[in-house]
Amino acid sequence: xxxxxxIDLLGTIAFAISGALAAFSKxxxxxxxxxxxxxxxxxGGTLRDILIGVEPVSWMRNMNLVYTILLCVVITFxxxxxxxxxxxxxxxxxxxxxxxxxxxxxxxxxxxxxxxLICITLGCITACFGGVLRDILINEIPVxxxxxxxxxxxxxxxxxxxxxxxxxxxxxIVFPVSAITVIATRILAVVFKLKLPTPYTxxxxxxxxxxxxx
Amino acid sequence: xxxxxxIDLLGTIAFAISGALAAFSKxxxxxxxxxxxxxxxxxGGTLRDILIGVEPVSWMRNMNLVYTILLCVVITFxxxxxxxxxxxxxxxxxxxxxxxxxxxxxxxxxxxxxxxLICITLGCITACFGGVLRDILINEIPVxxxxxxxxxxxxxxxxxxxxxxxxxxxxxIVFPVSAITVIATRILAVVFKLKLPTPYTxxxxxxxxxxxxx
Amino acid sequence: xxxxxxIDLLGTIAFAISGALAAFSKxxxxxxxxxxxxxxxxxGGTLRDILIGVEPVSWMRNMNLVYTILLCVVITFxxxxxxxxxxxxxxxxxxxxxxxxxxxxxxxxxxxxxxxLICITLGCITACFGGVLRDILINEIPVxxxxxxxxxxxxxxxxxxxxxxxxxxxxxIVFPVSAITVIATRILAVVFKLKLPTPYTxxxxxxxxxxxxx
Numbered sequence: 001x002x003x004x005x006x007i008d009l010l011g012t013i014a015f016a017i018s019g020a021l022a023a024f025s026k027x028x029x030x031x032x033x034x035x036x037x038x039x040x041x042x043x044g045g046t047l048r049d050i051l052i053g054v055e056p057v058s059w060m061r062n063m064n065l066v067y068t069i070l071l072c073v074v075i076t077f078x079x080x081x082x083x084x085x086x087x088x089x090x091x092x093x094x095x096x097x098x099x100x101x102x103x104x105x106x107x108x109x110x111x112x113x114x115x116x117l118i119c120i121t122l123g124c125i126t127a128c129f130g131g132v133l134r135d136i137l138i139n140e141i142p143v144x145x146x147x148x149x150x151x152x153x154x155x156x157x158x159x160x161x162x163x164x165x166x167x168x169x170x171x172x173i174v175f176p177v178s179a180i181t182v183i184a185t186r187i188l189a190v191v192f193k194l195k196l197p198t199p200y201t202x203x204x205x206x207x208x209x210x211x212x213x214x
Numbered sequence: 215x216x217x218x219x220x221i222d223l224l225g226t227i228a229f230a231i232s233g234a235l236a237a238f239s240k241x242x243x244x245x246x247x248x249x250x251x252x253x254x255x256x257x258g259g260t261l262r263d264i265l266i267g268v269e270p271v272s273w274m275r276n277m278n279l280v281y282t283i284l285l286c287v288v289i290t291f292x293x294x295x296x297x298x299x300x301x302x303x304x305x306x307x308x309x310x311x312x313x314x315x316x317x318x319x320x321x322x323x324x325x326x327x328x329x330x331l332i333c334i335t336l337g338c339i340t341a342c343f344g345g346v347l348r349d350i351l352i353n354e355i356p357v358x359x360x361x362x363x364x365x366x367x368x369x370x371x372x373x374x375x376x377x378x379x380x381x382x383x384x385x386x387i388v389f390p391v392s393a394i395t396v397i398a399t400r401i402l403a404v405v406f407k408l409k410l411p412t413p414y415t416x417x418x419x420x421x422x423x424x425x426x427x428x
Numbered sequence: 429x430x431x432x433x434x435i436d437l438l439g440t441i442a443f444a445i446s447g448a449l450a451a452f453s454k455x456x457x458x459x460x461x462x463x464x465x466x467x468x469x470x471x472g473g474t475l476r477d478i479l480i481g482v483e484p485v486s487w488m489r490n491m492n493l494v495y496t497i498l499l500c501v502v503i504t505f506x507x508x509x510x511x512x513x514x515x516x517x518x519x520x521x522x523x524x525x526x527x528x529x530x531x532x533x534x535x536x537x538x539x540x541x542x543x544x545l546i547c548i549t550l551g552c553i554t555a556c557f558g559g560v561l562r563d564i565l566i567n568e569i570p571v572x573x574x575x576x577x578x579x580x581x582x583x584x585x586x587x588x589x590x591x592x593x594x595x596x597x598x599x600x601i602v603f604p605v606s607a608i609t610v611i612a613t614r615i616l617a618v619v620f621k622l623k624l625p626t627p628y629t630x631x632x633x634x635x636x637x638x639x640x641x642x
Contacts, residue, residue: 031410056328152459
């Protein structure tokens, strides 16, 4: 088991628990909970694999991943009352998940010999798409469309990754530093309510607000 | 034309008619009806092929399938009044469709050398995903999320399949027995209103009901 | 850069601007605008590539496409006020986009050695799917489901394409004539409010209207 596989596993655990918690909070039946946990943990990687052409997609050849997700559902089941009391748990697991998956996506893009900009896009897709599917399936507006420092955190982490690689920093340092950049950016954005600058004038934004109220 | 191709064809007919009936009942235009019939019949197999890496996807190399779906739309058009009077027709065709497609998906997973658990998942995807797309496109809540003994029927059929294979029962018996298990489970679940056991206490379920009423 | 690449580039520009204009009109943040422009311009081609098995999908190996889309977003940003005043601009760019992309999809289907009917389907998917994703993401009912002479225009252009190829007309004429057929059909359908014939009797349509009003 190499370094990237360990990171992948930790990301899977974070996302599977995040998905299972979201499904429990919506009172889904056992089958629905497993589906949501699986889609949250494996959805982003599945789209990445399909776009690159890694087929059968990763989870089909990786029974450890499948067992890990099932185990996370069981663990979440027994500890959900304790986990749900901590309101910030779901958010924290989600932030850790996107940090770790961004690095996995970047790495797989590089292995396929793709352009750095495309690798960063793949990092974003790996990190964000599972959560988008989770939110669509439990009938919430996807986090990524509500909070704009989400994918942006992944892009930032991707930038840090390529700067460190350019400086010939060893992988053992590049991986955790990039992942922590994503996680820290996401957490700071939520704590300090940061937003991207808007390209619209105040007048334009007022118009749309008035329109939405009607 | 081998045994699995015959099963595939029967499943296609069942699903194409199920899709066309649903589209007619929503008064879609001719183009919309063909799309819904096609997506219902070919959607699950398309996702399965993409995940395994069978590309171009099956229907692109199989004009018989395309012609069969178009023919089913024409037949449904002429007999729709008679078919719609029988309220249970749509449900029956859907049940037959998931039974036959589960076996096709299982078989293709085995051919690709995948783990039994993954093969069962592929059977489920082949059987259920076309119907999910049909329901999303005609703006109904997907059957699979409303009725939990739906994918569960496919999983049960998959289990029976591997038990029979393990017992070295010949394919000519394994295929129909597994398909009938799925169809019978689905029909019995609807007739006797069976549900999966819930992991929530009565109190928790009351809370969500009160919340939903607000 | 060959002929088909030039057509592809023009289609990309038309769709990227169409997507960016739609995103600006919904007052999305900068990240959202880039996503919508990208999905509109590359979504159809991505699904086509996945279905055929061209992987990594085209845009991953084609940085010119990525830069073109980003440039279109910047251009749309500076000229959006002027562009938005012309109400028909979005519609025109969309019509040009589907015309050009239909030809690209047809061509790629032929290269993969697929049946003419499948090639026409691929032309439709390339042309229409990006717009469907754009409309879903900005929360509008997809144009393709509201206006039925949309995919139909692509199918018609595909028919013209194969008739001309059959008549051994050179590619330099087949490509523009097929694309113009799509664009002209789409524009004429909107100007003269053309619709496909309905398979329902007046009585049946009245019933659904009464039902919808309830």
